[in-house]
Amino acid sequence: MTTISDVCSTAAKVRVNGERLWRSLMDLATIGATPKGGVCRLTLSDLDRQARDRVSAWLRDTGCKVEIDGVGNIFAIRPGRRSEAPAVLTGSHIDTQPSGGKFDGNYGVLAGLEVLRTLNDASVITDKPVGVAIWTNEEGSRFVPVMGGSGAFAGVFPADEVLRQRDIDGIAFGDALDAIGYKGSAPIGARAVDAYFEAHIEQGPILEREDKTIGVVTGALGLRWYDVVWTGQDAHAGPTPMHARHDALRAASRMVEAVHQLALRFAPDGRGTVGFVQVKPNSRNVIPGRVLMSVDLRHPDDGALADMDAGLRSAARAIAAELAVECEVDQVAQFAACRFDAACIEHVRASARALGYAHRDIVSGAGHDAIYVARVAPTAMIFIPCKDGISHNEIEDARPDHVEAGANVLLQAVLARACVVP
């Protein structure tokens, strides 16, 4: 007679097929492949349709039922013994940035596919269903808001608000979805989820630098976005003495350094970035009278983020006073910090430990579908290193052994939650 512990012990020995997973990643990356080795596959484009068709076919081949909701989210569900029970879900997205890579998002979806294939190969029957989700428009490159599919699923945005958004050519999200044949009939957000695990490349350098294979993602940084406008006085660069200037660019430059120093004061997880600067009139021999700049502040603790906000505004006032310019600081977006579910985090950590992978806890600096799904289901994420921490770039890369390791951790975390049937 087979005991439950025998079955669990057998399931604990099941491993994904790393080569098969790698081949699927490389296969999917041919759709929208760029000359420099990346992928350009904007959401709801015909290339997105081709990718959805291919991955859906692979998911159907595992025996899953594939259904699509009203914003194009795809769900492939492998039945469990209790088929009416909420599924243990995994997944991510297959849209990319305009100059994106092969791994961002695609890895999480195909790792989920590999989990289903592995369960089939090993004839594992789970108590709860196990599913793979492909969320629409995670990247936000063509339509805002970013993470629109998972956000609609989690009730963050009304679905019709998402469907109404227009791209730069004036095409509505809903029309683009219709055009590629992926406006499904399943109700949005109706599916109950037992737990959600998402595997993803880190998109940062921490795991690689510390030679860790697995990042146990405990949550995501809170974020505040600002538009900052400095107003001085345009003046001719030659005749205007240094002490008579109202140089908006000098003020903005001071702010760039102040934002950096502010983040350092909130080390190690504080982040502060100026990514966007627009100088007016932006002429070689004119002292700039106006500079627009962005500020991006992040921290895993919302209280600390509020302190960073105060620090930013205080720095702005000090710079404006010292350099005799005007400053407006306008907060334009805010995401609260996210703490993932303690039990789900522990499933990931225990799986990494049991598999013998070097691992560490890590906080996600980037946005992910998991952050929205976490609002409606217990959630955690699994990070693997990416080369030089680079993503959103055609040279984005990851190692086959890390890709395989992350999928094995995902498999064990899913099994721990979905429970193997004797």
Next chain:
Amino acid sequence: MTTISDVCSTAAKVRVNGERLWRSLMDLATIGATPKGGVCRLTLSDLDRQARDRVSAWLRDTGCKVEIDGVGNIFAIRPGRRSEAPAVLTGSHIDTQPSGGKFDGNYGVLAGLEVLRTLNDASVITDKPVGVAIWTNEEGSRFVPVMGGSGAFAGVFPADEVLRQRDIDGIAFGDALDAIGYKGSAPIGARAVDAYFEAHIEQGPILEREDKTIGVVTGALGLRWYDVVWTGQDAHAGPTPMHARHDALRAASRMVEAVHQLALRFAPDGRGTVGFVQVKPNSRNVIPGRVLMSVDLRHPDDGALADMDAGLRSAARAIAAELAVECEVDQVAQFAACRFDAACIEHVRASARALGYAHRDIVSGAGHDAIYVARVAPTAMIFIPCKDGISHNEIEDARPDHVEAGANVLLQAVLARACVVP
């Protein structure tokens, strides 16, 4: 019997008609007038033709012979007793910036016109001829190089190089000149000039701040222009820890401050300006991997300017090393510092003193036709204050009493050089 000293004393009492000069300025400013009170009259446009027609007619009305050279420079010459002698020349330009004002350039030309009118009114006969020049394309807004007309006159550029330049629509300078009927037959640069005086608004705040009516311009700042490129590494603003960044914008920001500090080390006449910045990819949540910026360094002493050059390059190396980014510093233009003619400067200074105007020596920070003419003739300039030091702007403004004072100084300096005939 009238003695020479009587005559000189009479000439010394001659004054311009400030109201007439002001009316001419306001009249000319209607051609290309902008809603905000400025002037948009790009060189060799039809508006430029209208302005040339109007001012030429005024000059002819004074009895002058008006001739035009091959790059469109206009010369109106009032005969002296020795009509074959080189003329004492004054003038400036009547083209404007796209968002220019009423005074920049136009003041120098119309002050010259007012000198001729005043000499006629007082029946003054000079020994040498007195002339007014209108130089083509001082502003350089439509065609580069700036100061093309005076530069061609002074042999700085070959005339056919100037004629070949194309504007943003592909129209050649020579064709535009033909189209407005101002390609003249006078040989370029053949005219001998006894001395050149140019009246101009200061385009800076010094005279206004010190409550001086007249700036005795002793020369012009030397200038070096640079393109600076910072190369770091694009990276995602969230997942990239502060210490792992190669932030090209932070480096560029440090350079903005370093350029300011460098100019302060060469006070009071050193200038350092960053007017142009281009950030790539210039996205809110991406650490910039590449920044292009301009640097403009000026100083009245070429040796000091060379020291500033060394200081700039040293700052670039230090910033690049500290922030782990690459830097290229490329000098793209250079003007040597200009010292005006001591005798001409003294004519201006003595006239201001004799007329009782508060005055000070000043170095021009901006480029002017006088700087090129100074290469082929003894030259000096006369500055008057402009409101808040602002020029190249529709709100550029000057006071009628200052406009009149500058023209009176111009008149006396011209008379001192041209010598009054008994």
